[in-house]
Amino acid sequence: MIKDIIAERVKETDAIIEGFLPEETGFARTVREAMNYSIHVGGKRLRPILMQEVYRMFGGSREDILHPFMAAIEMIHTYSLCHDDLPAMDNDMLRRGKPSTHAKFGEAMGILAGDGLLNYAFETAMKAFDSVKEDDAVLTWNVIRSLRILADKAGIYGMIGGQVADVEAEDQPAEDITMDRIGFIHENKTAAMIESSMMIGAALAGASPEDLDRVEKIGSDIGLAFQIRDDILDVTGDDKTLGKPAGSDERNGKATYVSLVGYEKAVEDVAAISQRAVDLLEELPQGAGVKGQVLKELIRSLVNRDR
Numbered sequence: 001m002i003k004d005i006i007a008e009r010v011k012e013t014d015a016i017i018e019g020f021l022p023e024e025t026g027f028a029r030t031v032r033e034a035m036n037y038s039i040h041v042g043g044k045r046l047r048p049i050l051m052q053e054v055y056r057m058f059g060g061s062r063e064d065i066l067h068p069f070m071a072a073i074e075m076i077h078t079y080s081l082c083h084d085d086l087p088a089m090d091n092d093m094l095r096r097g098k099p100s101t102h103a104k105f106g107e108a109m110g111i112l113a114g115d116g117l118l119n120y121a122f123e124t125a126m127k128a129f130d131s132v133k134e135d136d137a138v139l140t141w142n143v144i145r146s147l148r149i150l151a152d153k154a155g156i157y158g159m160i161g162g163q164v165a166d167v168e169a170e171d172q173p174a175e176d177i178t179m180d181r182i183g184f185i186h187e188n189k190t191a192a193m194i195e196s197s198m199m200i201g202a203a204l205a206g207a208s209p210e211d212l213d214r215v216e217k218i219g220s221d222i223g224l225a226f227q228i229r230d231d232i233l234d235v236t237g238d239d240k241t242l243g244k245p246a247g248s249d250e251r252n253g254k255a256t257y258v259s260l261v262g263y264e265k266a267v268e269d270v271a272a273i274s275q276r277a278v279d280l281l282e283e284l285p286q287g288a289g290v291k292g293q294v295l296k297e298l299i300r301s302l303v304n305r306d307r
Contacts, residue, residue, distance in 0.1 A: 002297040009052070013045040013070060020071040020124050034105045034113035035120070038078045041096050046302065047073045047197040050222075053298065054201030054215065057291040064131040065139065066204055069146060072125035073197050076154050079117035080163070080193075086110055089167065118154075125150060128204075138206065146200045153196035162188025170254060177255035183224075186257070190230075191223020198222075214284060221277035225303045228270050231256040233306070235263065274303040 017039060022032045048070035055066050085092040085100035086107065093103045102110025128143045152158060166185045169177050198219040199212055207215065235258055258266045278296050286292060 002294075002301050005294060006049070006298065006301065009049045010045045013048045013052070013074075016067050017045075017048070017071045017074055020068065020127075022120065030105070030109060031112045031116050034101055034109045035116050037104065038082050038101045038113055038117065039074065041098050043074075043078075043096060045074060046226075047077055047193060049298070050194065050219075050295075051197040051201040053295045054198045055205050056201075057286045057295060058202050058205035058207050058211075059286070060201070060205030062131070062139070062204075065128045065143065066201070068124050068127040069150070069200050069204065072121040072150065073193065073200070075117045075121035075124065076150070076159075077193060079114040079121070080159060082110055082114035082117065084163075122147075122150070142204050142206055146203045149196055149199050149203060153192040153199075158188055158192035158196070162186070162190070162192065165189075174255040174259065177260070179260055182255065182257055182260060186224050186227040187220060190227040191220045194223040194226065195219030211284065211286075214280065218277050218280045221273050221280065222299055222302065225270050225274040225277065228257045228266055228273070229303050229305065231258045232263065232266055232270070234258075270303050274299055 021036050021039060024032045024036065051070055051073060052063075052066065055063075060066065081095060082101045084090050085095055086102055092100050094100060100110070101113050105113065125147060128146075129140075132139050132143060154160070156164075162185050165181060166189055169181060169185065195216050196219075198215045202212055202215045234256070257269075261269070277299055281292055281296060281299070284292070
């Protein structure tokens with residue numbers, strides 16, 4: 001049941017994102033091709049789907065306002081993958097079973113495609129204003145605070161900050177890496193953009209500041225559980241299923257949640273943290289109803305995935 005729902009949501013999300021992608025024309029055609037290629041490589045579309053589910057859960061009805069943000073969040077996520085795969089970072093030649101952007105277009109274009117996606121994400125999100133009437137102060141404010149969330153969570157106090165800590169950790173002996181550092185990396189590199197997705201969905205629907213705080217905590221738990229599951233899959237998965245080299249963390253001597261607490265404890269923690277997210281969701285009046293059910297099932301499916 002939930003697999004069918006997710007498949008339908010992915011199809012719907014792909015169509016939304018497609019409508020915002022740049023045309024592959026002119027002297028800058030190559031970078032646009034590289035940007036679109038990076039998006040078309042595919043993925044779970046987790047972040048825009050979470051955004052949409054939270055928006056609907058909070059009673060949002062203006063999806064013309066929502067869609068630019070759905071596309072923008074996926075563009076930011078994809079840019080981060082373009083840069084993660086670069087030789088200076090993880091030096092991965094595969095992404096979801098296909099050549100990574102720099103492997104296909106060259107290192108310079110891999111950098112520029114990431115740069116392009118990040119900037120174009122904000123150009124795209126700003127298109128939400130095209131559907132807002134000049135005298136609609138409430139909706140204007142909801143878009144403004146959503147833009148602020150998007151910027152904050154993607155920057156040095158969010159995803160980029162987590163990436164910095166991750167890169168610097170690779171230059172240190174694995175035995176010197178603490179759980180505090182791993183927690184910081186997971187909270188910022190992974191969870192921040194999941195928090196962003198869910199908070200934007202709530203903000204665009206007019207959620208209160210108190211509810212936004214609650215949604216942020218739920219997103220944090222989902223992101224942490226999601227990343228721990230990623231660390232587990234790096235140990236137990238295979239290249240074909242994952243679409244990228246498995247076991248790279250161990251080969252590179254990289255400290256992970258699994259290496260610090262052990263496989264069994266990591267599995268237990270994923271279950272506990274994801275259940276905590278579900279419990280927090282059910283404490284929201286909106287989350288306890290039918291509209292929150294898909295979101296709860298989505299959370300459970302994410303932490304039990306095999307890729």
